Amino acid sequence: MVKIGLFCAAGMSTSMLVTKMKNEAKAKGIDVEINAYPESELEKVIDNIDVALLGPQVKFLLTKAKAVCEPKNIPVEVINTMDYGMMNGAKVLESALNLVKK
Template identity: 50%
Template sequence: MKILLACSSGMSTSLLVNKMKEAAQAEGIEAEIWAVSQSEVDEEIKKADVLLFGPQMRFLKKKFEPKGEELNIPVDVVPPMLYGRCDGKGVLKLAIDLINNK
């Protein structure tokens, strides 16, 4: 499974990415998880199974939903509570649920 996170610069989600990787490893889930800046989303979405935006970038969801539909990739926003707590396990579960329900 390939999980793409996007934020304004690609840096604020790096801690969350690390927590998600730890959670995936602890649960025996094989996952590639990475973060990019908003300017890289257009190209990187093609490599992903799901695209999640940081809460501060929620306005981009509407812009990328059509591309996600075209590629059969769910697009959503990480809930502020999960993001703020850097809840890697919770965001990993969100990504898995989105992939399974597409």
């Protein structure tokens, strides 16, 4: 099972995207756990995720997130702005799974 964490300012704007990602994973038979968190909780949940995705509105935190994630070999990336805006769960799920494979 791949555990994906989505991080935004308060953890709420990513909740809809999480739902779409979960639906896509279920339809494709992919075993994942996906949760949304406020960016302030990254350090608290880092040991419980396999990949971290930042909402575009907090992309300025990427350097800070890398400092937390990289020592634990957790890939971290900013969600594509277009995919986020369109709430494209399929693309964001694919992106997360590709990061884990690297």
